[in-house]
Amino acid sequence: MNQLPAIDRLKDLVIQRTGHHYYADKDKLLYERARERMHARGITTLDDYVGDLERLGSQEWRALEDAITVGETYFFRYPDHFAALRNDVLPRLIEARRDVHSLRIWSIGCSNGAEPYSVAILVRELLGDQFEDWRVSITGGDISDKALSAARGARYNAWALRTMGPEDRAKYFDRDGAHWVLKREFRSMVRFERQNILALLSTMPPLEWTAFDLILCRNVLIYFSPQQAVETTSALTRCLAPDGVLFLGHAEATLAVEPALWQSGPSRLPTEFVQALYPPVTPQPWTYTPPVLPPMPHSSYAVSPTQEAGPASVDESMAALQQLADAGEYEQAERLCAKLIAHDPTSARLHYYDAILRQVSDDVVGAEAALRRALYLDRNFVVAHHRLGMLLLASGRVNDARRELLVASRLAQAASAAEPLPEAQGVSAADLYQVLRDQLNAIGEAA
Template sequence: MMGPVAFPPAGLRRLLNAVTRRTGLHYYVDKADLLEQVVGARMALHGCRTCHDYLALLSDGARGDREWRELESAITIGETFFFRYAEQFAALERTIVPQLIHRAAATRHLRVWSIGCSNGAEPYSIAILLTRLLEEAGQNAADWHVEILGTDISTRALEQARLAEFSAWTLRDIVPAQRAAWFTPVSPRIWRLHECYRRMVHFRYSNVLDLLRPDGGPAGPFDLILCRNVLIYFAQAQAQALVRAMASRLSPEGWILLGHSEPVSNFAPCLETVRLPGTLAFRAPASGGGRQDACAGVPVLPRRRPVARALVPVPAGNSASVAAEIRRVADGGQVARAMRMCRDHLARYPMDTRIHFLSAVLAWGEGCLLQAEESFRRVIYLARDHVMARCYLARLLEDAGGWVEANRMRQQMIDLVRRCPPDMVLPDGDGMTAGGLLRLARQAAEGPALRHDAQVTS
C-alpha cells in the first residue's frame, strides 16, 4: 500500500503555478491547502509519490491531457440548482427574455450561452423559461430556432448535464407541481428533464480563458450570456478582460448576467449597466459596429460593494471551505455522503450554523422532514437573526400543514430582513439580498408570475 504523498513547498508552488496557468483559477492562490487535498487524491490514484512525478504525468501527451481533464473536474466547484438566484430569474422573466423575444420576432432565432454550466441546471432553466414565455406570447417554441450552449471545464459535470437527470437536491427550489410538469421520475429520488427542453440545449467542453486567445471560445453573436459564479475564481483584471471579450460576442442589445459576487465594473462604452429590481445586468449598444474595438483596453474601476454585516458566526475549522466541499459532493449525486460529512463536521464543531443549515437543506431534499425541521430550528437557536433558516422552515411547516406556525415564522423572517440594508447579501441565501427577499415576499403574497419564487418565500 502506498504511503502518503509528499508536498514540499517548492513542489506545491510549481503545481499551483501549473494549475493557475492552465485554468486561470486564481481562487487557489491563497488556498493551497484545498488544492493539496484534491491533488493528493489524484496523485495517490496514479501512484505518484512526489509533485515532480505528478507534473511529469500532466506533461505526458494524451495521457497528461486526460489527467488534466480529471483534475479540472476535481478542482472546480459546481454547486448549482434550477432557477438559482430568484432575483435574476425574475429579471429574465419580466424584462430581458421578453425583450429578446420581441426583437427576434422576425427571425425566430435566439442564441444563449451559459458559461460554467456545471450539471446543466442553468441552461435547462433558461430552456424552461423561454418555452413558457414564448407560449404566453402566443408563439410555438417548436417554430423557433433556439440554441442554448452550456460550456464547462469539468468533463464530469458535462456528462451529468447531457444525462439531464437530477436529484431532489438540485430540484430543491422547484415545487412538486412544476417537477411533475417538467420532469419524469426515473427512481424515487431522481427525475429526468423532458425531451422538449433537453433538445434546446447542447454542451461542450470549454475553458472561459479561451476567450482571451485569438479566435478562442464559442463564436458569437449571442443574445444572452450568463456567466454567474465563474469570474470570482479569477484575478480582477483577468475577470474584467473576460467580460469585455464576452461583450464582443453579443448581438446588438444583447445581455450579460454576472453573479452577485463577481468583480463587476463600469464596462462602458462596450456595455451599458442596467439596474433591474434586485440585480445588475449589462446590455450591448443598439449598433454592433465596432463593439469589439470599443471593448478593447477599456480602463475599468472596481465598483464598491457594500460590506454585509455577518449574521452567522463562522467557527474554527474553515467552515466556508467545508461547506463548499459538501456542496460539491452533493452536486455530484452523493447526497448521503454529503450528509455524513455534515454530521462528521458538526460532531467536532456543533456551533457551526452554516453546516447545520446545509444539513437541513440536504435532509429536506432527501425527504427527511423531521431531521430538516430540527436542523433549521438549531440554526435559529444558534443564530437568532438568521433570515434564510426561517424562510425555509416556514415553507417546510406549511407543506406539513402547520399553517399557524408557518405564518408566524414567515412574519419573523420579514421583520428581520426589514432591519437589514436592502443591498445586504443574506448568509446562506445563495446571493439573495435583503431587498430582493422582501420583493419576492410581496410578489408571492400578490401571486408571483414565476412559481419557483413562491418556493422560497411562501
C-alpha cells in the same frame, strides 16, 4: 531544475491553464483534489505527479480539471435571477427578435446542466404555441468532461430540484426511481460543449462565440483574479448581439472594483441590477444603529447543544467547515455549522459562515438574519458589514445597503492598513477600503 515546492508548481500550472485563482490560498484543498488523481494513477508523491502532469499534457489535465471543478448547482438557482429572466429579460429579447424568430443563449460554467435547462424551460414556456416557429439555440459550456457527461444525461436527484414543487417536477421531469430525468423536449433545446473561458482572452477567441442574445455568467468569475475577471467581462460584452444581455451573478457583483463588472450599458443588465446601480442621487443622512438580535431561523440540521460539536478546537472546527464549503459539500457544511453554533452560539464567526451557506442555498432571509446575528455579537466585524451591504444591494434595498457599506468603509479605514482582515481570505484593510470606495461611488455615495 524547478526549485519551487511541488504544491506551488501545481498551483501555478492550474492557475495558468484554467484561471482558477480560487486555489491560490487553498493548498490543502488543491492537494486533496490532486491526491485523488495520484491514487488513480498509482503515484505516491506530489512531485512525481506534477512532473507527470507536465509531461502527459491534455489527457491527464482533463482528469485533473474534473477533480478540481466545484460543480454543486441546481435548477432555478437564485429565484430573483430567474424572476428577472422570466418577467423582464427574456420577454424583452423575444419581442425584439419577433422578426427573425431566433434566440442564441450561452450558459458559461454550466456544470451539470441545471442552469441552461432551467433557461430552456423558461423559453419554451414563454414562447408557448409559437415555439415551433422559432430557432432557439442554447449552448452550455464547461471545462469539466465529467460535468458535461452528467449534463447530457439530464438525470438528477431530488436535491438538484429542491426549488421546484411536486407539480413542476411532474411537468418537466420523468420519475426514474430515486432520480428525475428531464423530459426530451427540454433536453433537445440545449447543446453542451467543452470550453475554457480563458480562450476569450487569447488573440484568436473562437469565432462561434459571438452574437449571443443572452449570456449567463454566474458564479464563474469568482474563481478568477480581479484583473482576469474584468478582462473576461469586457470580452463577454463583445460576444453579445448589439442589444444582448450579459447576466452576471451576485458573487460577480462583489468583485466590482472595476465598473465594467457592474455595467456594460444600462440595456445589458437585469432590471434589479440597474435599479441598484442608479439610486436617487440625494444623499441620505448616515446613522449607525446596533442591529437587534433576530431569532434563529429553524434549521432542519439543528441539534441539541449537548450533542457532539465536531472538531475540538475553534481553528480545527473552522478549517473543517471551510474545507467542506470550498469542496461544494454544502449539505455537510450546513450540518456541521448547525452543530458548531449549537455548541458555541455566541461565535460571530460561525454565524458569518452560516450566512454564507444560507446565501449559497438561496435563503436570502436566513442569510441576512445570520449576518445581523454576527454583527450583534461583533459590531466591528468589517467583512460581515460588507457582505450584508452587498446582500441588501442585490435585493434592491439601496439605502440599507449604503448604510452597511459605509460602516464597513469606516471600520476598514480605521483598521491597520496592511493587516489582513478577519475572515477576509487575506484581503487587507486598505484593499477592502479601496473596494468599498468604488462600490459606494457606484451607488452615488462618497466613502
